[in-house]
Amino acid sequence: MRTKEPKQLKKKVCKLCVEKLERIDYKDDRRLARFITDRGKIVPRRISGTCARHQKQVTLAVKRARILALLPFTSDQLR
Amino acid sequence: MREYETVIVLDPALDDTRVDQEIETVSTVITQGGGEVLEVQRWGRRRLAYEVQKKREGIYSLIRFKSEREVLDELKRRYLLNESMLRHLTVLSLGPSAPPSTEGFTHGGDRRGEGYGHGGRRGEGFGGGRRFERRDRDADDIDREPREPREPREPREPREPREPRAPGAPSSPEAPAESQERGGQEPGGPEA
Numbered sequence: 001m002r003t004k005e006p007k008q009l010k011k012k013v014c015k016l017c018v019e020k021l022e023r024i025d026y027k028d029d030r031r032l033a034r035f036i037t038d039r040g041k042i043v044p045r046r047i048s049g050t051c052a053r054h055q056k057q058v059t060l061a062v063k064r065a066r067i068l069a070l071l072p073f074t075s076d077q078l079r
Numbered sequence: 080m081r082e083y084e085t086v087i088v089l090d091p092a093l094d095d096t097r098v099d100q101e102i103e104t105v106s107t108v109i110t111q112g113g114g115e116v117l118e119v120q121r122w123g124r125r126r127l128a129y130e131v132q133k134k135r136e137g138i139y140s141l142i143r144f145k146s147e148r149e150v151l152d153e154l155k156r157r158y159l160l161n162e163s164m165l166r167h168l169t170v171l172s173l174g175p176s177a178p179p180s181t182e183g184f185t186h187g188g189d190r191r192g193e194g195y196g197h198g199g200r201r202g203e204g205f206g207g208g209r210r211f212e213r214r215d216r217d218a219d220d221i222d223r224e225p226r227e228p229r230e231p232r233e234p235r236e237p238r239e240p241r242e243p244r245a246p247g248a249p250s251s252p253e254a255p256a257e258s259q260e261r262g263g264q265e266p267g268g269p270e271a
Contacts, residue, residue, distance in 0.1 A: 026170075027086075027141075027179045068086055068166050069127035069137065070179065 012049025016058070024057040026064035029071055036062060040072040081171060082117070082145050085154060088137040088166035091124060098138055101163070105142055108153055114146025122178045131165045143172050 015034075016024065024031070035043050035050070035058045042062050045055045065071040089101055098121075106116050122139035131137065144150075151169055158167040 023173055025173070025176050027176060029179045064168060064170065066128070067168050068088060068139075069129055069131055070125075072128040074129075 014049060014051035014054055016054040017051055021054075024054065024061045026061040026068070027070070028061070029065055032058065032062050032065055032071060036071060039075045080114075080145050080147060082143065082174075083151065083169055084141055084143045084172040085167065085169040086139065086141045087158070087164060088127075088131070088139055090132075090163040090165060091134055091136040091138055093138060093163055097163075098140070101161070102140055102142065104157070105154065106144075108157060109142075109144045109146055109150055112146055112150035112153060114144050114150050116142060116144045118143040118175065120178050125179075127165075134165065137165050141178070143175070 026032070035048060037043055042059055045052070048055075050058060062071060066073050085105065087101065087105065089098060093101070102119060102121075106119070109116055118141075120141040120143075122141065124136050125139050127135055127137050154169060155167075158164050
């Protein structure tokens, strides 16, 4: 059954590559908000389709933004 | 000499003159350490993404400067002594950059209108979409691929009644009596 249907029909493209962003800024909380889940977790590459290079940058930026309370660590803090 | 930038988050109770003072102090530390202030950004009052010292807001400021590394130690030492400093971060600067959005992090709201279509869950554009989000919330587990929906199972055909087992078979002690009672159906058979 698994082999019959392809898991993913469309190949995901790295959104940040499409946008031609050279670096990702931890201050850019709006953009980074797209890379965290409802619970505040960083979205894995597998889901978001980000390329390795950009995922590393996103991760670092999200972590920095969290320190400054620009982004939440968890959803409990969202109250 | 390298370029750094430091962001400070101050107590929202401070008035403008106190904020200016704090920024001034930081600048003095930098210049006294042989550095040079390149740019001062005041982002103003922003909502914090989480409470810090029971406060929901903070006054943000960014200072870009050029200095030797030792200055960072002195800055940090001062930051830690400063009671009205909620958060601070000093990192290598990648050049001038724009201040972030003004309103601060609001859950979900900011994601809309970013060109991802309808603005719903799907609109966020992650392949897993809905299923992924739900799984994350419920199970707190994002280590697995979202599963393909199962094909509806065809109703099973009723099995042939089994032949009664040989009495005294070692593997099924209660088999003979039971199988007669239930007409030889297996547990989990058609009625399940």
